Amino acid sequence: MESRSPLASRDGWQLFPKTPRIVTKRLSAELATRISNMCTPRIILPIIALSAFLAIPSVGNDTAFGGTAASPYPVHTKEIRMASEQITIRSEASSSSWLYTCDFVFENMSNDPVTIMMGMPFFTMGDEEKGEFNAVLPTDEQAVAVGKPLVWKFTAAVDGKAVRVTEGKPTVNPDLLGSDYKVAYTWPMHFPGGATRKVRNTYKLAYTSSGGDNFLDYILKTGGLWHNGKIGRSRLTVILDDGRYILPVDDKPRDATMAGTITPGGYKVSSKGGQVVIEWDLKNFAPTQDLQVVLRDRELFIMDEVEKKSPAGMTRSELRKLRNFPYAAHGYVFKDLSLRDYYASLWYPMANPDFKEADLSKRSKELISTVKSLEAAK
Incomplete structure (x- = not known):
């Protein structure tokens, strides 16, 4: 998890900015x-x-x-x-x-x-x-x-x-x-x-x-x-x-x-x-x-990101973004501007100053652990 800084506002957006392709669609x-x-x-x-x-x-x-x-x-x-x-x-x-x-x-x-x-x-x-x-x-x-x-x-x-x-x-x-x-x-x-x-x-x-x-x-x-x-x-x-x-x-x-x-x-x-x-x-x-x-749903949104591309085929930079993805989805605010701007291009951030590691789901924790292992092997 990266260090945090104040969240930038997204005021004034009028059109439809960019989103990832959502793979996991279970809409009836x-x-x-x-x-x-x-x-x-x-x-x-x-x-x-x-x-x-x-x-x-x-x-x-x-x-x-x-x-x-x-x-x-x-x-x-x-x-x-x-x-x-x-x-x-x-x-x-x-x-x-x-x-x-x-x-x-x-x-x-x-x-x-x-x-x-x-x-x-x-x-x-x-x-x-x-x-x-x-x-x-x-x-x-x-x-x-x-x-x-x-x-x-x-x-x-x-x-x-x-x-x-x-x-x-x-x-x-x-x-x-x-x-x-x-x-x-x-x-x-x-x-x-x-x-x-x-x-x-x-x-x-x-x-x-x-x-x-x-x-x-x-x-x-x-x-x-x-x-x-x-x-x-x-x-x-x-x-x-x-x-x-x-x-x-x-x-x-x-x-x-x-x-x-x-x-x-x-x-x-x-x-x-x-x-x-x-x-x-x-x-x-x-x-x-x-x-x-x-x-x-936040947890499914995280899994959607995993399904877009296999972590095994990611670059070190992509793995870093994926590892921090669950933190960002829970409202953690990053000091690193490149990370903050990257996640803000995917969804409208909802800051959570009370975020704790315990807030992460078991699946998210497993994802973070797996990605860390892949990063170490690069």
């Missing part, structure tokens, strides 16, 4: 199909639906489905404009879940009053004994009863005041292709002519993972269905602080199932201490892509 075909064919929701709530998009996959043995979410969209009215949205999604390692804070500003573009119903539709927990879909849970939450919404700690507030939500069955919207939601939380809203109103929703969804990849999705395209088809300003922030996962750097067109995927474009990524932060600030935004981030 079912989840790949779910993501590549992800559609907009099929919900009508009278006038407006504020939707948490939870596309149910055909779940394989290696898939843990937690859910996804979506921007609000109108159903029967074009009078209401989405002036802005500010979405913050944060990983919570302790519960293997995503925490969502969603702030929206809506404007009534007409001079007439408009009364609407806003809501968030969700899938329900299935009955496993009947062969129905049964989803993964956050590790710190109680099980959801069969038929109840597959979401935790849902709240709704209008203009800063909590509103009471009603659980009910949403109506299918034939104009919006997507999945068949079973239940929705709804609440009424009234817009005087020309009025502006604010909505905040917070909630929690479990991780969706398959074959060592962790998928974060937030459907943006439905936001383009508001007045004039644009969102005045869309600020999106994803905060990753779960050290068990790596965000590979990516500079090639890749399908949405590959670790390192980040969409839409126009983002910047920064490494801030023990966090990786992805940010978008999009003005007059007509969404044509959905927010998507695909992470890779």
Whole structure:
């Protein structure tokens, strides 16, 4: 292990930087199909639906489905404009879940009053004994009863005041292709002519993972269905602080199932201490892509590197990089700039000042020992 120094920031990166070819891909075909064919929701709530998009996959043995979410969209009215949205999604390692804070500003573009119903539709927990879909849970939450919404700690507030939500069955919207939601939380809203109103929703969804990849999705395209088809300003922030996962750097067109995927474009990524932060600030935004981030399990990411090339055929310089690879993947920060820059070209670093040798897995320790022996023989 090499000595350390302060970690350099990666602020300002807008495009898709370089990533290694990931060899060990165990993504189930079912989840790949779910993501590549992800559609907009099929919900009508009278006038407006504020939707948490939870596309149910055909779940394989290696898939843990937690859910996804979506921007609000109108159903029967074009009078209401989405002036802005500010979405913050944060990983919570302790519960293997995503925490969502969603702030929206809506404007009534007409001079007439408009009364609407806003809501968030969700899938329900299935009955496993009947062969129905049964989803993964956050590790710190109680099980959801069969038929109840597959979401935790849902709240709704209008203009800063909590509103009471009603659980009910949403109506299918034939104009919006997507999945068949079973239940929705709804609440009424009234817009005087020309009025502006604010909505905040917070909630929690479990991780969706398959074959060592962790998928974060937030459907943006439905936001383009508001007045004039644009969102005045869309600020999106994803905060990753779960050290068990790596965000590979990516500079090639890749399908949405590959670790390192980040969409839409126009983002910047920064490494801030023990966090990786992805940010978008999009003005007059007509969404044509959905927010998507695909992470890779840290231990499998290390093994991916080994599978790229046999250590026995590596040069001494390559062996040095491989020997230090597990340390870097655990957040160890190197004083040697060449090592630090090399690893930063492969993934967005998440510094861990509390790293200890004991944090390394048995497999990583065996890898380090093997590489040391090969180095000594060179």
